[in-house]
Amino acid sequence: MSLGAKSAKPRILDAAATAFATHGVDQTSIDNIAQALGATKGKIYHHFGSKGELVCAIRKHSVQLTLDRVSPYFEADTPPPKKFHAMAEAHVVAMISELAYHRVVVEEMRGSGTGSVTDSERQLRLEITALQSEYEDMFRSVLAAGIASGAFRDQDLSVTVRSFLMMLHAPIYWYQPRGPQNSQAIATQLADMALGAVAFPHTKNSVATPGE
Amino acid sequence: MSLGAKSAKPRILDAAATAFATHGVDQTSIDNIAQALGATKGKIYHHFGSKGELVCAIRKHSVQLTLDRVSPYFEADTPPPKKFHAMAEAHVVAMISELAYHRVVVEEMRGSGTGSVTDSERQLRLEITALQSEYEDMFRSVLAAGIASGAFRDQDLSVTVRSFLMMLHAPIYWYQPRGPQNSQAIATQLADMALGAVAFPHTKNSVATPGE
Amino acid sequence: MSLGAKSAKPRILDAAATAFATHGVDQTSIDNIAQALGATKGKIYHHFGSKGELVCAIRKHSVQLTLDRVSPYFEADTPPPKKFHAMAEAHVVAMISELAYHRVVVEEMRGSGTGSVTDSERQLRLEITALQSEYEDMFRSVLAAGIASGAFRDQDLSVTVRSFLMMLHAPIYWYQPRGPQNSQAIATQLADMALGAVAFPHTKNSVATPGE
Amino acid sequence: MSLGAKSAKPRILDAAATAFATHGVDQTSIDNIAQALGATKGKIYHHFGSKGELVCAIRKHSVQLTLDRVSPYFEADTPPPKKFHAMAEAHVVAMISELAYHRVVVEEMRGSGTGSVTDSERQLRLEITALQSEYEDMFRSVLAAGIASGAFRDQDLSVTVRSFLMMLHAPIYWYQPRGPQNSQAIATQLADMALGAVAFPHTKNSVATPGE
DNA sequence: AATGAATGAGTCTTCATTCAT
DNA sequence: GATGAATGAAGACTCATTCAT
Numbered sequence: 001m002s003l004g005a006k007s008a009k010p011r012i013l014d015a016a017a018t019a020f021a022t023h024g025v026d027q028t029s030i031d032n033i034a035q036a037l038g039a040t041k042g043k044i045y046h047h048f049g050s051k052g053e054l055v056c057a058i059r060k061h062s063v064q065l066t067l068d069r070v071s072p073y074f075e076a077d078t079p080p081p082k083k084f085h086a087m088a089e090a091h092v093v094a095m096i097s098e099l100a101y102h103r104v105v106v107e108e109m110r111g112s113g114t115g116s117v118t119d120s121e122r123q124l125r126l127e128i129t130a131l132q133s134e135y136e137d138m139f140r141s142v143l144a145a146g147i148a149s150g151a152f153r154d155q156d157l158s159v160t161v162r163s164f165l166m167m168l169h170a171p172i173y174w175y176q177p178r179g180p181q182n183s184q185a186i187a188t189q190l191a192d193m194a195l196g197a198v199a200f201p202h203t204k205n206s207v208a209t210p211g212e
Numbered sequence: 213m214s215l216g217a218k219s220a221k222p223r224i225l226d227a228a229a230t231a232f233a234t235h236g237v238d239q240t241s242i243d244n245i246a247q248a249l250g251a252t253k254g255k256i257y258h259h260f261g262s263k264g265e266l267v268c269a270i271r272k273h274s275v276q277l278t279l280d281r282v283s284p285y286f287e288a289d290t291p292p293p294k295k296f297h298a299m300a301e302a303h304v305v306a307m308i309s310e311l312a313y314h315r316v317v318v319e320e321m322r323g324s325g326t327g328s329v330t331d332s333e334r335q336l337r338l339e340i341t342a343l344q345s346e347y348e349d350m351f352r353s354v355l356a357a358g359i360a361s362g363a364f365r366d367q368d369l370s371v372t373v374r375s376f377l378m379m380l381h382a383p384i385y386w387y388q389p390r391g392p393q394n395s396q397a398i399a400t401q402l403a404d405m406a407l408g409a410v411a412f413p414h415t416k417n418s419v420a421t422p423g424e
Numbered sequence: 425m426s427l428g429a430k431s432a433k434p435r436i437l438d439a440a441a442t443a444f445a446t447h448g449v450d451q452t453s454i455d456n457i458a459q460a461l462g463a464t465k466g467k468i469y470h471h472f473g474s475k476g477e478l479v480c481a482i483r484k485h486s487v488q489l490t491l492d493r494v495s496p497y498f499e500a501d502t503p504p505p506k507k508f509h510a511m512a513e514a515h516v517v518a519m520i521s522e523l524a525y526h527r528v529v530v531e532e533m534r535g536s537g538t539g540s541v542t543d544s545e546r547q548l549r550l551e552i553t554a555l556q557s558e559y560e561d562m563f564r565s566v567l568a569a570g571i572a573s574g575a576f577r578d579q580d581l582s583v584t585v586r587s588f589l590m591m592l593h594a595p596i597y598w599y600q601p602r603g604p605q606n607s608q609a610i611a612t613q614l615a616d617m618a619l620g621a622v623a624f625p626h627t628k629n630s631v632a633t634p635g636e
Numbered sequence: 637m638s639l640g641a642k643s644a645k646p647r648i649l650d651a652a653a654t655a656f657a658t659h660g661v662d663q664t665s666i667d668n669i670a671q672a673l674g675a676t677k678g679k680i681y682h683h684f685g686s687k688g689e690l691v692c693a694i695r696k697h698s699v700q701l702t703l704d705r706v707s708p709y710f711e712a713d714t715p716p717p718k719k720f721h722a723m724a725e726a727h728v729v730a731m732i733s734e735l736a737y738h739r740v741v742v743e744e745m746r747g748s749g750t751g752s753v754t755d756s757e758r759q760l761r762l763e764i765t766a767l768q769s770e771y772e773d774m775f776r777s778v779l780a781a782g783i784a785s786g787a788f789r790d791q792d793l794s795v796t797v798r799s800f801l802m803m804l805h806a807p808i809y810w811y812q813p814r815g816p817q818n819s820q821a822i823a824t825q826l827a828d829m830a831l832g833a834v835a836f837p838h839t840k841n842s843v844a845t846p847g848e
Numbered sequence: 849a850a851t852g853a854a855t856g857a858g859t860c861t862t863c864a865t866t867c868a869t
Numbered sequence: 870g871a872t873g874a875a876t877g878a879a880g881a882c883t884c885a886t887t888c889a890t
Contacts, residue, residue, distance in 0.1 A: 042883095107319075186368075253864085262865080466862095474861080527746075531746065580821075584825070593802065666884075675850080683849095686886080853890105862878105864877100864878095
């Protein structure tokens with residue numbers, strides 16, 4: 001097995017994410033995924049205990065990926081507006097870069113849940129919730145800092161966070177991979193919009209043109 | 213038929229919307245809806261040819277309701293920023309007021325669509341698309357006017373429209389009916405954010421407090 | 425529909441009992457039963473919520489049938505040995521007469537239980553347990569009376585009841601319908617043996633030849 | 637290999653018997669057994685060609701164990717009633733002593749047998765049948781001797797043997813290991829009952845207390 | 849001897865839909 | 870208008886078994 005080759009699990013995850021993102025979780029049968037994989041149901045069930053576990057694994061991966069892309073900008077020592085803009089931009093880039101995984105997350109945002117839940121699934125769900133909290137807290141923290149410094153408007157933080165994040169998710173619904181420039185442009189525009197949504201007018205000027 | 217009583221169709225629609233919104237379209241069987249209605253499947257099939265038709269009827273109702281609430285503000289003779297803010301606010305109020313119906317729309321935003329499609333369904337889908345275009349065009353029009361007048365930043369309109377609308381949909385995921393004031397506050401905050409997302413800094417001040 | 429015709433539920437029950445008795449519950453698929461019925465799985469699931477429910481319904485029917493056959497002899501005003509003998513005989517006749525139903529009961533005596541249990545199933549199980557207790561109590565009562573009157577040996581009642589009942593179940597394993605005389609002979613022999621198993625020697629003589 | 641340690645095969649057999657006895661043969665997967673063993677399926681398949689073979693091995697072991705315990709009393713030079721009582725007692729002790737193995741036998745008494753049968757399995761089945769015949773013949777022989785001597789009632793031997801053996805199996809369904817005395821008491825009571833079931837009244841007195 | 853991956857056939861169950869009444 | 874019975878297609882999941890290592 002060459003080094004570049006993925007082992008079974010990630011390959012299954014990829015195929016599942018793609019299928020789920022394309023046709024929807026409920027409209028995708030395990031058989032569909034197996035076919036896309038050139039394998040049989042059994043293979044999938046050998047690695048994931050249930051469909052729910054598969055979905056959870058994808059969700060966790062998605063959140064982790066986003067966290068990995070955004071964290072560095074959060075750690076950076078920059079003033080809140082600039083930091084916020086960079087984080088928003090990174091978020092959009094994440095959305096666009098691993099479209100399939102993030103689509104699944106958004107679809108499952110309802111709360112899901114047929115009935116039976118595996119133990120491993122329950123475990124995964126807890127981990128996902130933890131990661132999501134960690135992620136939202138980063139934004140909450142920048143926003144709080146911005147409000148404290150007078151750069152951001154003083155609004156209900158919970159509403160703010162959940163709302164602009166929704167906006168940054170938007171490309172998930174309509175983005176079609178065409179070229180990197182295009183995607184960067186989208187990321188910048190959405191980051192601009194997000195900053196505009198939270199900042200006081202005058203503050204915005206300092207980062208309105210990201211390439212300055 | 214007394215005036216206070218709804219006829220069968222709207223009652224079915226309400227029950228379906230609620231069930232779909234709560235458990236998801238795919239997780240809701242016609243039987244579930246029938247039970248919530250205190251009736252049997254047959255009754256539903258007398259009024260709607262298929263599950264898909266039911267979903268479409270809900271979607272159309274949702275779009276129509278939103279259109280009805282937002283149009284008046286679009287027709288008004290107000291400058292772009294003020295008009296945009298009012299329309300956004302009305303949009304959020306719509307989302308919150310008929311939560312169940314709009315949730316279904318968002319869930320179905322993926323596009324999906326299984327296989328067999330009734331003729332009536334096809335017809336409904338066309339009507340929905342038309343209404344949605346009409347709706348988006350209103351926003352597109354205000355935005356264009358705002359850009360022309362120098363009040364709004366000059367950005368890719370398609371991206372803009374689809375993005376802030378997504379943000380205005382946000383309450384669908386987390387709003388819990390508690391009281392009217394609360395909902396009004398949310399609507400105002402989101403409209404503020406949406407305006408900030410599209411306008412140039414200085415413009416915003418003129419409408420920050422819509423009721424002034 | 426003629427009067428003699430059974431409605432769907434009993435017919436399904438019969439087919440299921442026969443199939444379960446022949447190949448074992450676990451080796452019989454719902455499909456098998458449906459085929460034997462000349463129908464489809466759906467029909468069965470329309471009348472019984474799950475395989476477990478079907479099994480429970482059969483078990484309940486079995487216990488009820490036995491109870492119905494044995495009760496009259498329990499109610500009769502006869503001395504313990506004679507009463508016991510008659511009840512035992514009736515029990516064996518029941519076993520032989522509705523072989524299939526009773527076979528299922530014996531097979532499920534382990535305690536069964538995969539995992540998920542319907543509510544209706546839970547309900548049925550309670551009813552079954554109640555009927556079984558009622559049934560065992562009849563025998564327990566005759567035995568106690570017999571011991572009190574000095575006709576029966578004083579032994580651990582729980583052990584006694586569960587043991588000779590097991591013996592009376594025996595035909596379930598090997599009886600093949602051939603003719604009524606044969607079956608009556610078996611019933612008499614087993615009742616004799618059961619009485620011998622519980623009575624004092626001298627008592628037995630009074631009823632050893634039931635036709636006397 | 638140290639003396640205290642069992643080699644692989646018996647250990648697998650024990651684990652399988654326990655699992656089969658607890659959850660039923662059909663409800664127990666090879667994986668379950670492997671887990672109980674702290675090993676993997678492969679290990680089991682190295683020692684037993686198929687699940688059926690495993691079941692047969694357990695059954696054979698069960699019959700052999702019973703035979704070993706009962707034979708000595710059959711070989712002894714004692715009058716039929718005493719001999720029969722001793723054999724019955726030994727049978728019950730066997731049931732209780734290796735509960736798990738014997739439970740499997742009883743469960744499989746239906747005969748069933750799915751489809752594909754290994755050669756080794758066919759071979760095992762023949763051996764089992766032979767051992768079982770040998771075992772039943774011992775009882776048949778004592779019974780015949782007893783009838784000839786006038787101690788036992790003259791009844792259909794086949795019915796008799798299969799019936800009281802069923803009664804002697806009873807503890808399999810409800811015995812819970814608590815203490816040796818208890819189990820001995822049960823064995824004695826059941827042997828008494830069995831003797832009562834086959835003997836003429838007056839005969840019984842001579843062996844009512846086997847250890848006297 | 850033992851493992852982990854993979855298979856494929858089978859099983860229970862659900863559900864949109866149709867139809868006679 | 871409405872119901873209850875019935876269907877058939879599909880889907881999630883299980884498991885005995887095989888095989889390369």
